[in-house]
Amino acid sequence: MPPSISAFQAAYIGIEVLIALVSVPGNVLVIWAVKVNQALRDATFCFIVSLAVADVAVGALVIPLAILINIGPRTYFHTCLMVACPVLILTQSSILALLAIAVDRYLRVKIPLRVPTLCRRDEPVRCKLWPKSSTLKTRTSSQRPAPPHSRGPGGERGPPLRNPWGRVEPGGRSHSALPSPRYKTVVTPRRAAVAIAGCWILSFVVGLTPLFGWNRLGEVERAWAANGSEGAPVIECEFEKVISMEYMVYFNFFVWVLPPLLLMVLIYLEVFYLIRKQLSKKVSASSGDPQKYYGKELKIAKSLALILFLFALSWLPLHVLNCVTLFCPSCQKPSILMYIAIFLTHGNSAMNPIVYAFRIQKFRVTFLKIWNDHFRCQSAPPVDEDPPEEGPHD
Numbered sequence: 580m581p582p583s584i585s586a587f588q589a590a591y592i593g594i595e596v597l598i599a600l601v602s603v604p605g606n607v608l609v610i611w612a613v614k615v616n617q618a619l620r621d622a623t624f625c626f627i628v629s630l631a632v633a634d635v636a637v638g639a640l641v642i643p644l645a646i647l648i649n650i651g652p653r654t655y656f657h658t659c660l661m662v663a664c665p666v667l668i669l670t671q672s673s674i675l676a677l678l679a680i681a682v683d684r685y686l687r688v689k690i691p692l693r694v695p696t697l698c699r700r701d702e703p704v705r706c707k708l709w710p711k712s713s714t715l716k717t718r719t720s721s722q723r724p725a726p727p728h729s730r731g732p733g734g735e736r737g738p739p740l741r742n743p744w745g746r747v748e749p750g751g752r753s754h755s756a757l758p759s760p761r762y763k764t765v766v767t768p769r770r771a772a773v774a775i776a777g778c779w780i781l782s783f784v785v786g787l788t789p790l791f792g793w794n795r796l797g798e799v800e801r802a803w804a805a806n807g808s809e810g811a812p813v814i815e816c817e818f819e820k821v822i823s824m825e826y827m828v829y830f831n832f833f834v835w836v837l838p839p840l841l842l843m844v845l846i847y848l849e850v851f852y853l854i855r856k857q858l859s860k861k862v863s864a865s866s867g868d869p870q871k872y873y874g875k876e877l878k879i880a881k882s883l884a885l886i887l888f889l890f891a892l893s894w895l896p897l898h899v900l901n902c903v904t905l906f907c908p909s910c911q912k913p914s915i916l917m918y919i920a921i922f923l924t925h926g927n928s929a930m931n932p933i934v935y936a937f938r939i940q941k942f943r944v945t946f947l948k949i950w951n952d953h954f955r956c957q958s959a960p961p962v963d964e965d966p967p968e969e970g971p972h973d
Contacts (some may be wrong), residue, residue, distance in 0.1 A: 584650065591649060595642050596942060598925050602638030605932030606631040612945040619941055622771040623683050623879075627935075629775045630676040633669045634928035641666045642925055651815045656799055659816035660789060665821075668786030670894065670924075671835055675778035677887055678839045681846040683766060684880050688853045688873075690762045785835050793826045823904040832898045839890055847884045854880065882938035886931055893927035896920040 584592070609631040613619045644662050796812075799820070804810035814820055857873045897920040903910055935942040 588649060592646050594922060595646055595925065596920070598929055599642045602642075602925075606634040606638070606927055608946060609932050609935060609942070610635075611949055612942055615949065616945045617939065622766045622768070623680055623687075623883075625768075625771045625775060626679045626683060627675050627687065629778065630673055630680075630931065633676065634671040634931060636665070636669050636765040638924060641669060645921065645925070648816050648818060651817060653813055654816050656812050656814055656821060657790075659814060660794055660821045662816060663818050663821055664786055664789060666829065666924075667789070668782050671785045671831075672779055672782035673834060673890065674839050675782060676775075677890060678843055679774055679778060680883055681843045681850075682888070683771075684876070684883060685846050685850050686766055687762055688850050688876055688880075690765060709943065710753055741801040745921055785831070788830065789822055789826060793823055794821055794832070795823050796821075819904070824901060827901045828900075828905045832901065836894070837897060841889075843887050846867040847880065847887065849879050851877070851884075879939065882934060885938065886934055889930050889934070890927055893923040893930075895925055 587711050599853060610628055613624050613628050648659075648662060799812045799814060854877045858870065858877070896916075900912060900917060900920055903912060936946055937943070
């Protein structure tokens, strides 16, 4: 006979279903946007897709399993353990995806500062390092006349040259303030794919560790034998009855949750420092492109740091309650606090698409195009794959 459902459980189930109905379509829309917009296919957005896949799985898999556990069916120990493990896998995948995003944003800002682009008009190979927006061409000196007052075929020395940002360097050399293609040689699509695969493999290893033996089977078997029962133990399926709190606190929280979160905070602090340092430099009026680049990086970094903040805000309360359970077994935890913590962890999967829509213009434009094309049944103009970005402080 199926267990009866109280009014409180019915309210819990209703809220969980609502979260799932927001999370799954929202994150599917994120994946769809990256698929249709070429401008969203760099490494950062690949990691965002990995994060969205985990959030889709939370809405489609973890929330139904959480509802099942809340009802409390009687089942075998290992069956309940398998029901409890997916949330551990997906949580770890989200953390590692956020860490990969933070590292990627750091490299996008740090590499341009470490590898300045050096170019001369009569050295076309080096000139290839200039970004597309540069007015400097890559034609050889034999294809066009040498510019006045630069080095001619005879080697005579003329006045210094001027680079596209309006900064003149002695001897005809000019330095670029924008990133060279060096970043794309470091963060290649292949390496990004390997990083994503590595994150998921590591997540499965961490999340499935309880299946390898770090669980509460020994305690359950002793209690089962003490009651005079025989055979495989059958229990009311609850998370804390099968998952060891030592695993949740010492291994999951202290090793795989807290250190990555602290590392990400340090990375974003360094990213903001480097960007602010570049934006505070006095540059000429014609050097708008470096300002635009770092302004855009600042805006995206703020949005992704907000994603990190919301993740920490959503998951830390549950881990704090786990610490209380382990270190103070006699302490009473109000059930309402546990339910609020669970709602926060599941609700986090629905937050990210909302942040993308309001904070990242490329996502917002692509979301609107998908809505107009497929849901309003009216065609929209093609997505501008590189729409003008808002200012750094918008």
